[in-house]
Amino acid sequence: xxxxxxxxxxDGTMSxxxxxxxxxxxxxxxVLAFLDKCKGSTFTVAGIVKKPMKRTPAPPFTTxxxxxxxxxxxxFTVSQTMMVAQHLYExxxxxxxxxxxxxxxxxxxxxxxxxxxxxxxxxYSKPRQYHTHSKGAQEAHEAIRPTYMxxxxxxxxxxxxxxxxxxxxxxxxxxxxxxxxxxxxxxxRLSDADEQFVANGEVVKFDGFLxxxxxxxxxxxxxxxxxSHTLPPMTEGEQLQRSEITATQRFSQGxxxxxxxxxxxxxxxxGIGRPSTYAPTISTIQQREYVQKxxxxxxxxxxxxxxxxxxxxxxxxxxxxxxxxKGKLLPTDIGIVVNDFLMKYFPAIMDYNFTAKVEQQFxxxxxxxxxxxxxxxxxxxxxxxxxxxxxxxxxEHKAGERELxxxxxxxxxxxxxxxxxxxxxxxxxxEDKEKPRFAQLPADxxxxxxxLDEALELFRLPRxxxxxxxxxxxxxxxxxxxxxxxxxxxxxxxxxENPLTVTLDTAIELIRNKRxxxxxxxxxxxxxxxxxxxxxxxxxxxxxYDGKNYRLPKAMHDKAAELTxxxxxxxxxxxxxx
Numbered sequence: 051x052x053x054x055x056x057x058x059x060x061d062g063t064m065s066x067x068x069x070x071x072x073x074x075x076x077x078x079x080x081v082l083a084f085l086d087k088c089k090g091s092t093f094t095v096a097g098i099v100k101k102p103m104k105r106t107p108a109p110p111f112t113t114x115x116x117x118x119x120x121x122x123x124x125x126f127t128v129s130q131t132m133m134v135a136q137h138l139y140e141x142x143x144x145x146x147x148x149x150x151x152x153x154x155x156x157x158x159x160x161x162x163x164x165x166x167x168x169x170x171x172x173x174y175s176k177p178r179q180y181h182t183h184s185k186g187a188q189e190a191h192e193a194i195r196p197t198y199m200x201x202x203x204x205x206x207x208x209x210x211x212x213x214x215x216x217x218x219x220x221x222x223x224x225x226x227x228x229x230x231x232x233x234x235x236x237x238x239r240l241s242d243a244d245e246q247f248v249a250n251g252e253v254v255k256f257d258g259f260l261x262x263x264x265x266x267x268x269x270x271x272x273x274x275x276x277x278s279h280t281l282p283p284m285t286e287g288e289q290l291q292r293s294e295i296t297a298t299q300r301f302s303q304g305x306x307x308x309x310x311x312x313x314x315x316x317x318x319x320x321g322i323g324r325p326s327t328y329a330p331t332i333s334t335i336q337q338r339e340y341v342q343k344x345x346x347x348x349x350x351x352x353x354x355x356x357x358x359x360x361x362x363x364x365x366x367x368x369x370x371x372x373x374x375x376k377g378k379l380l381p382t383d384i385g386i387v388v389n390d391f392l393m394k395y396f397p398a399i400m401d402y403n404f405t406a407k408v409e410q411q412f413x414x415x416x417x418x419x420x421x422x423x424x425x426x427x428x429x430x431x432x433x434x435x436x437x438x439x440x441x442x443x444x445x446e447h448k449a450g451e452r453e454l455x456x457x458x459x460x461x462x463x464x465x466x467x468x469x470x471x472x473x474x475x476x477x478x479x480x481e482d483k484e485k486p487r488f489a490q491l492p493a494d495x496x497x498x499x500x501x502l503d504e505a506l507e508l509f510r511l512p513r514x515x516x517x518x519x520x521x522x523x524x525x526x527x528x529x530x531x532x533x534x535x536x537x538x539x540x541x542x543x544x545x546x547e548n549p550l551t552v553t554l555d556t557a558i559e560l561i562r563n564k565r566x567x568x569x570x571x572x573x574x575x576x577x578x579x580x581x582x583x584x585x586x587x588x589x590x591x592x593x594x595y596d597g598k599n600y601r602l603p604k605a606m607h608d609k610a611a612e613l614t615x616x617x618x619x620x621x622x623x624x625x626x627x628x
Contacts, residue, residue, distance in 0.1 A: 057288075071248075078299075082363065095287060105231060109180040144194060162221065174261065219263040224259075227258040295357070301353070307380065340381070341381050342380055475505040490532075515553070523557050543560070573585060573611050582594070582619075603621070
């Protein structure tokens with residue numbers, strides 16, 4: 051519950067103070083009873099506490115923190131961050147980018163001090179040496195930092211410039227003074243109730259490292275705003291004028307799904323992997339389609355808002371989308387099935403502690419305190435029998451397979467399972483006289499939740515929507531998902547469209563868009579050489595000749611449509627010589 055109070059200023063104007071009630075109510079009746087008390091209450095400033103605080107800069111980047119911060123601030127994937135950092139390292143711009151150390155060399159600390167003093171003054175400089183506290187850190191390299199701190203910017207691609215700027219600012223901030231902040235807490239007492247409103251405000255007295263850098267958090271990435279603000283002058287005992295009090299219904303939330311950045315942090319917390327393995331691990335689970343990065347649409351939910359303004363209490367019902375998630379790692383049906391299988395047959399291997407323990411054993415081997423052969427022998431003594439036992443296990447249903455019921459017309463069983471190209475619905479069994487029928491599971495359906503009726507609907511495909519230009523327009527489903535077929539040409543159906551409900555008009559629009567894209571791809575053809583064509587690709591114009599592609603020099607890009615046959619053949623012949 052929040053309240054807005056009006057506070058008079060010295061110049062006669064009014065300022066607003068927003069405050070939160072120090073209690074939450076469980077029922078709507080309790081809310082209405084409290085608002086009714088507030089109608090006749092006076093609101094008095096019961097206490098003002100001013101407390102000096104300081105904020106300390108974060109340490110310079112490790113691999114893990116660079117991946118997390120680049121994801122939050124720049125929108126980079128973990129793999130993208132490592133690729134760009136690799137280029138910066140190869141070009142001598144930054145130190146080695148695979149490290150779990152936060153240590154900086156004395157050279158960097160001294161050069162940072164000189165640069166900070168030069169740019170902002172001596173009061174902003176505070177040399178610091180950081181120490182790594184994470185369990186199992188190898189500290190084989192320095193923290194990730196610019197090679198030369200006096201290079202505040204670099205030449206390069208836009209991505210390289212942005213990542214370098216992030217690294218430079220984080221390194222500089224780590225060697226700067228604390229930010230000095232005054233936090234003010236104002237307690238507002240009600241005359242007719244025991245509850246109190248509390249207003250918080252902050253004033254930055256000295257910005258210190260905040261002049262250069264503010265660390266992000268996952269809360270910011272999920273759209274949660276910083277609610278701290280400055281407060282107008284108030285005195286203890288002062289009566290405040292109530293503008294309005296608003297009570298908003300809120301619901302408890304389950305744990306949010308991982309982003310790439312938060313998954314990296316969790317891997318580090320659990321001691322799973324090393325700086326060099328975070329990016330490959332996250333890339334691999336996406337490449338194998340165990341998870342996919344995407345958005346999850348929430349469910350529409352109603353909530354109530356009660357507002358006291360003057361002496362009138364108004365009640366409104368609002369609608370929100372609960373559980374909306376963007377850019378999260380979502381488990382796929384294949385991923386769920388694989389995970390369930392491994393958890394059932396290999397629980398010891400799937401235990402987080404197992405991976406962390408193996409990492410510790412690797413460290414012991416690296417230190418020369420243990421033999422690697424003994425470690426592997428001990429592992430295989432337990433692992434090999436488990437594999438043999440699992441291989442010989444025969445189950446009535448394969449992993450992930452779920453029977454939904456029977457097809458009314460034939461009485462044949464209907465079930466979902468993992469097929470060669472992903473989740474499918476199957477009618478009938480392989481041993482039946484009549485061959486089984488298959489339908490690809492759409493992206494918006496899950497093996498765990500699909501019903502029999504929804505599964506049977508999928509067998510309505512292929513279906514003919516109508517005609518366009520005298521040729522049938524057909525919706526079908528194949529290895530790569532649903533598609534539109536027209537005149538022996540195929541157009542993929544977007545994930546936002548349901549193949550069972552898509553209209554003819556939408557299908558025609560997709561066909562036209564595909565044709566337009568194809569037209570834009572073909573820049574020029576040559577009557578004297580039908581095998582040659584000037585094409586427009588993802589990275590600009592290129593030549594297609596006799597089944598092979600040839601890159602055009604950048605100088606020719608702007609005049610690609612005017613190129614002669616002789617000029618094109620010269621490019622091809624020169625490429626062949628190389």
